Amino acid sequence: xxxxxxLPPVWDELITGLTVGMLLTDERGQVLAxxxxxxxxxxxxxxxxxxxxxxxGWTVRDDTGAPMPDWADLxxxxxxxxxPLSTPMVIERTGQPRTRIWADYHAVEVQxxxxxxxxLQSVHTDVxxxxxxxxxxxxxxxxxxxxxxxxxxxxxxxxxxxxxxxxLVDVHRLADFNGEHGFDxxxxxxxxxxxxxxxxxxxxxxxxxxGGDEFAVVxxxxxxxxxxxxxxxxxxxxxxxxxxxxxxxPALRVSWVTTDGQASVxxxxxxxxxxxxx
Numbered sequence: 001x002x003x004x005x006x007l008p009p010v011w012d013e014l015i016t017g018l019t020v021g022m023l024l025t026d027e028r029g030q031v032l033a034x035x036x037x038x039x040x041x042x043x044x045x046x047x048x049x050x051x052x053x054x055x056x057g058w059t060v061r062d063d064t065g066a067p068m069p070d071w072a073d074l075x076x077x078x079x080x081x082x083x084p085l086s087t088p089m090v091i092e093r094t095g096q097p098r099t100r101i102w103a104d105y106h107a108v109e110v111q112x113x114x115x116x117x118x119x120l121q122s123v124h125t126d127v128x129x130x131x132x133x134x135x136x137x138x139x140x141x142x143x144x145x146x147x148x149x150x151x152x153x154x155x156x157x158x159x160x161x162x163x164x165x166x167x168l169v170d171v172h173r174l175a176d177f178n179g180e181h182g183f184d185x186x187x188x189x190x191x192x193x194x195x196x197x198x199x200x201x202x203x204x205x206x207x208x209x210x211g212g213d214e215f216a217v218v219x220x221x222x223x224x225x226x227x228x229x230x231x232x233x234x235x236x237x238x239x240x241x242x243x244x245x246x247x248x249x250p251a252l253r254v255s256w257v258t259t260d261g262q263a264s265v266x267x268x269x270x271x272x273x274x275x276x277x278x
Contacts, residue, residue: 021101021120023049024110027079029071032115041120043091043098057094062087062152069155075116077155078105087148088123135209137187138194146208150218150265153206157220157261165226165258167217167233168272169197172251174213185243193237193250200236205229230256 021038025031031049039046043058060068068074068089078085085105091098100123108117135142141149153164171177171193178186190209197207197215210216215237219229233254240249255275257268 023118025116029075059092061090073155078107141208149206153218154261165219167230167256168276169215170253171213192241196236226256226258
């Protein structure tokens, strides 16, 4: 790819007619070049995208309603990691959702300089369901979306001086329960636990299905440790429930990790899983 700011005809030729929005930014998130599709998806004038101007009432959030990190934070994250980042975005005008977008960030090199190429695609239904990122049984975010939410939480913790906590809740011996009561009852157990966690925890937290027998919670908080969040999740999930005609009390294992955002997603997950296995 050639720097579009120097050879606009080449850039225009490459992207004319594409149904995908394209943005090229530097390491600070400054937009160097874009196309009309990206401007339309972002509900901005092309000149606003290039200058960084944002009209009154324009905001961008993730699909939970949480504010998105600055593009500078995301660009820096992609360049440091050297790996792609994908995230859902909802563009709002005066508090009303206008467009739902999926953004894919890629680290690229343009004329010897490190840049970030952002591909934007419109999503006409729920962002997460359209990408298959929701767990079909519980309706919670799945593993891929959880990793994205955790990554965003770590970025916000680093840039805002807050803390991010990951809680893992493991349903112990779920395979034995399925063998004794059947998979339908096991599914009923999981959906009940998912509903309890989603309804009982703060709307600002991400509650996800991390694996076949594991749930995860991502929470941001200004201070303190994640122990209280973990204990609240354990309390919600451990209440006895009625599955079919039986009264069941789930056997659970819970672990948690709190970080200031300096740790990587992989290290946070690895530490939480190691604690869960003890």
